[in-house]
Amino acid sequence: MVDLAMNIPPQPANRALAEHIKAGISEVLTRHDAESVSCYHHPVLESAALQAARTWLGPMLDAMGQSQVLMCAGTQGAIFNLLQAHTRRGDAVLCDPLTYPGFMRAARALGLKIIGVPADASGMLPDALERSCRDTGARLLYLNPTIQNPTALTMPAARRQDIAAVLRQLDVTLVEDDPYRHLLNDAPPPISTYTSGERSYYLASLSKCLLPSLRAAYVVAPSGQATATLLESFAATSMGCSALLAALVQTWIVNGTAKSLLGEVQLEARSRQALTRSFLPDSIQAHPSGIHLWLPLPPQWRPAAFSHALEDVGVRIAATHAFGVENELPSGVRISVGGARSHAELSAALQKIQTLLGKNQIASSSMVV
Ligand SMILES: Cc1ncc(COP(=O)(O)O)c(C=O)c1O
Incomplete structure (x- = not known):
């Protein structure tokens, strides 16, 4: 399962996080x-x-x-x-x-x-x-x-x-x-x-x-x-x-570590957002260095059915009803780019989203039970 439902910052590509944590805790204990x-x-x-x-x-x-x-x-x-x-x-x-x-x-x-x-x-x-x-x-x-x-x-x-x-x-x-x-x-x-x-x-x-x-x-x-x-x-x-x-x-x-870690998160978020644009339609709403995006769904898909069908093929996202307070809500899903462990994993998940967008709604097993 690739989790694109949790809105977390991506790990910096240079894998520097463990070093930042080790050096930070060590400095805390020195002071x-x-x-x-x-x-x-x-x-x-x-x-x-x-x-x-x-x-x-x-x-x-x-x-x-x-x-x-x-x-x-x-x-x-x-x-x-x-x-x-x-x-x-x-x-x-x-x-x-x-x-x-x-x-x-x-x-x-x-x-x-x-x-x-x-x-x-x-x-x-x-x-x-x-x-x-x-x-x-x-x-x-x-x-x-x-x-x-x-x-x-x-x-x-x-x-x-x-x-x-x-x-x-x-x-x-x-x-x-x-x-x-x-x-x-x-x-x-x-x-x-x-x-x-x-x-x-x-x-x-x-x-x-x-x-x-x-x-x-x-x-x-x-x-x-x-x-x-x-x-x-x-x-x-x-x-x-x-x-x-x-x-x-x-x-x-x-x-200054906070600032450099932020810069690394922004850099990785930017490259993941660029990747999503190569798979998803122009209608997505996203900031180039944000960690999530909103995908309006085509008329043939209801958000719950889309997210269930996607979960059946191993990708978790968050659909409109998780965010909505009214009955008449815009139909869409939120995709978080930080949860995938690598670009390859993100690409594979985006490919599945792209494929599903082109299909008609299907009753997935998790909807039937
Ligand atoms: C808008 C918003 N506020 C707050 C939070 C949670 O923040 P914290 O980790 O500081 O509790 C989130 C987490 O997704 C969020 O999206």
């Missing part, structure tokens, strides 16, 4: 004694890791205004904690019509109503957002505006400004989840820079540009009581992030 990195909390390590956020996030941090930076064990948990801190069971929360499944999982676990707001090729429509806020009483919007999961679209700066204007006008909280930003060299400013941080939480995961197993993300949060509540919620669910991994993140950012 800090084993006791410091093996405890639950270490104030000095924590503040060094937070200091490194200035280097990683750069000038956009200042542009977010009255904010403070926190660190947590990945954005998935932070999304859950934020929803818990800002909503009550039965509340409506807004998002794109196709959205990150982990957001839906967290919202469902908390008994929230998930409402998809209409979007076009530039992302969520500001008028529709305003209408949805008024109609549903929703006070929280979740967006992933850069190389969106799953559509791979990036919201342009002008639309970001218009969305921020609606949020400011209606005093709605934004959870801006931006894990793919660093894969682009020219991403538009975060929406949170236009809201000046007052009602925005900006989530910067390191999973998609470095390693998912770092379980580390920065959260840029408004100062004040809301953030104190969030910190309590982090403590209640995960006790914060691992001191050892936080020290590794800080070391990598400060000594």
Whole structure:
């Protein structure tokens, strides 16, 4: 089975990852004694890791205004904690019509109503957002505006400004989840820079540009009581992030490894995206250095049938229904290019996708049982 369903960064082609990890851990243990990195909390390590956020996030941090930076064990948990801190069971929360499944999982676990707001090729429509806020009483919007999961679209700066204007006008909280930003060299400013941080939480995961197993993300949060509540919620669910991994993140950012590893991931993502374009139709939506793409399906295929038929020939992908919050959803599948172990494996899987696209829908065995 080739897994093109998990959105993970590809291993750098130069196979340097093991060396980076070995050298990073060794540097951590040279600078800090084993006791410091093996405890639950270490104030000095924590503040060094937070200091490194200035280097990683750069000038956009200042542009977010009255904010403070926190660190947590990945954005998935932070999304859950934020929803818990800002909503009550039965509340409506807004998002794109196709959205990150982990957001839906967290919202469902908390008994929230998930409402998809209409979007076009530039992302969520500001008028529709305003209408949805008024109609549903929703006070929280979740967006992933850069190389969106799953559509791979990036919201342009002008639309970001218009969305921020609606949020400011209606005093709605934004959870801006931006894990793919660093894969682009020219991403538009975060929406949170236009809201000046007052009602925005900006989530910067390191999973998609470095390693998912770092379980580390920065959260840029408004100062004040809301953030104190969030910190309590982090403590209640995960006790914060691992001191050892936080020290590794800080070391990598400060000594430049994070930047070079990111460059290697981008390079490999670029060459895999080029490979996909040689197999798949022009209708795919993708960023040249993204780690996933969206493939709209031809009319003869329903997404579930397509993914089942593909699984029967050994390729796993993710279909519309994993991302959808409405009944009438665009028909498509998300293909993640990072999971294949080599270009040869990716090519073989893409060949199977290409072949299936040319066929008519068949009832696969997994659909019949
Ligand atoms: C949009 C989005 N947010 C968050 C995550 C999970 O991030 P983390 O590994 O930091 O929990 C993913 C993983 O696929 C994602 O696509």
